[in-house]
Amino acid sequence: MSRLLLALPALLAVAVGGFLLWGLDPARDPNAVPSARIAAPVPEFALPPVAGTGMPGLSAADLRDTGEPVLVNVFASWCVPCRAEHAVLTRLVREEGVKLMGLNYQDDPADAARWLDDLGNPYERIGSDIEGRVGIDWAISGVPETFVIDGDGVVTFRYVGPIIEPDAQAEVRAALAAAGARS
Amino acid sequence: MRRLILALVLSLAAGLAWAVEPDEMLADPVLEERARVLSRQLRCVVCLNQDIDSSNAGVARTMRLLLRERLVEGDSDAEVLAFFVERYGDFVLFRPPLKGSTYVLWLAPFTIFGAGATAVALTLRRRRPGAGQAGPTALSPEEERELMQFATTEEADRP
Numbered sequence: 001m002s003r004l005l006l007a008l009p010a011l012l013a014v015a016v017g018g019f020l021l022w023g024l025d026p027a028r029d030p031n032a033v034p035s036a037r038i039a040a041p042v043p044e045f046a047l048p049p050v051a052g053t054g055m056p057g058l059s060a061a062d063l064r065d066t067g068e069p070v071l072v073n074v075f076a077s078w079c080v081p082c083r084a085e086h087a088v089l090t091r092l093v094r095e096e097g098v099k100l101m102g103l104n105y106q107d108d109p110a111d112a113a114r115w116l117d118d119l120g121n122p123y124e125r126i127g128s129d130i131e132g133r134v135g136i137d138w139a140i141s142g143v144p145e146t147f148v149i150d151g152d153g154v155v156t157f158r159y160v161g162p163i164i165e166p167d168a169q170a171e172v173r174a175a176l177a178a179a180g181a182r183s
Numbered sequence: 184m185r186r187l188i189l190a191l192v193l194s195l196a197a198g199l200a201w202a203v204e205p206d207e208m209l210a211d212p213v214l215e216e217r218a219r220v221l222s223r224q225l226r227c228v229v230c231l232n233q234d235i236d237s238s239n240a241g242v243a244r245t246m247r248l249l250l251r252e253r254l255v256e257g258d259s260d261a262e263v264l265a266f267f268v269e270r271y272g273d274f275v276l277f278r279p280p281l282k283g284s285t286y287v288l289w290l291a292p293f294t295i296f297g298a299g300a301t302a303v304a305l306t307l308r309r310r311r312p313g314a315g316q317a318g319p320t321a322l323s324p325e326e327e328r329e330l331m332q333f334a335t336t337e338e339a340d341r342p
Contacts, residue, residue, distance in 0.1 A: 005301075005302075005305070008298060008302070009302075012295070012298065036268070036269060036270055036271060036272040037270065106241055106245075131245065131248075132241065132242065132245040133245060133249065135242070135245070136242070136245055136246060136249060136270060137270065138270075139228075139270040139271050140228075140242075141228040141229055141242070142228075142229050142242070
């Protein structure tokens with residue numbers, strides 16, 4: 001018994017040390033906002049089109065039973081990183097045949113339309129989420145954010161922030177490939 | 184100068200003010216009070232260490248509006264919290280529920296405090312004279328004689 005008590009400080013030190021080591025792990029991002037939406041079907045929603053773009057709106061039905069992986073990108077014209085990401089998304093669509101849907105988040109339709117006129121429009125459909133409610137249903141924490149939906153309408157991957165760095169692009173490509181293999 | 188002071192006071196007051204804007208508030212004071220209590224338990228998913236009650240982020244405002252909408256529709260407090268947990272997981276709560284993955288989180292402070300208190304109690308008991316073991320005892324006649332012997336030889340060796 002007393003021997004066990006003597007070992008107690010050492011055991012505590014090991015436990016606390018292990019916890020601190022875990023905290024120092026560079027692969028762990030303490031700012032990552034977890035989403036309960038991963039591995040779940042896309043949330044129920046129906047968004048009107050962005051006025052002035054001539055593009056159809058976006059609803060959950062458009063993402064169900066598509067038979068192929070789809071990328072859903074949350075963007076806004078007021079979001080500066082979105083501008084940088086736009087070129088990458090455009091290239092993914094043009095050169096790799098990725099199917100891309102847009103969720104225009106808390107944006108003035110006129111600003112969004114002008115933004116797309118200036119930069120080009122790689123999206124197949126764009127839903128206008130002016131009030132930001134559908135964004136909450138998707139459990140986003142900011143703009144931009146990108147989701148991979150598999151052919152059955154299940155959210156398989158979520159990327160927070162702009163997809164610009166090669167690592168980020170590789171992650172999205174891998175997620176798309178994995179989602180394609182599943183269906 | 185007076186203007187400067189006024190500006191300072193106003194900016195301090197603005198810092199103290201809540202992020203909740205008048206157009207968000209509910210007419211029913213009881214519901215509004217419930218909304219305020221609940222919004223202090225929900226984490227702003229952009230600012231992370233702030234509750235949505237005091238956050239100026241757009242997402243926080245949307246969450247406050249959604250929360251009030253649910254209250255008006257007659258949701259209980261638990262149902263409102265569940266609405267956000269369904270989307271963001273337990274992460275969105277400032278008080279995570281006690282369950283398998285959070286036992287360590289909840290029990291660690293008590294365990295460490297308990298271990299420390301036990302260690303202190305044991306140490307103190309060991310130090311207290313007369314408890315457990317006998318205190319300093321008198322020397323036996325034999326030890327006394329030995330000691331005297333040492334003392335005298337020391338004396339004799341001295342130059």
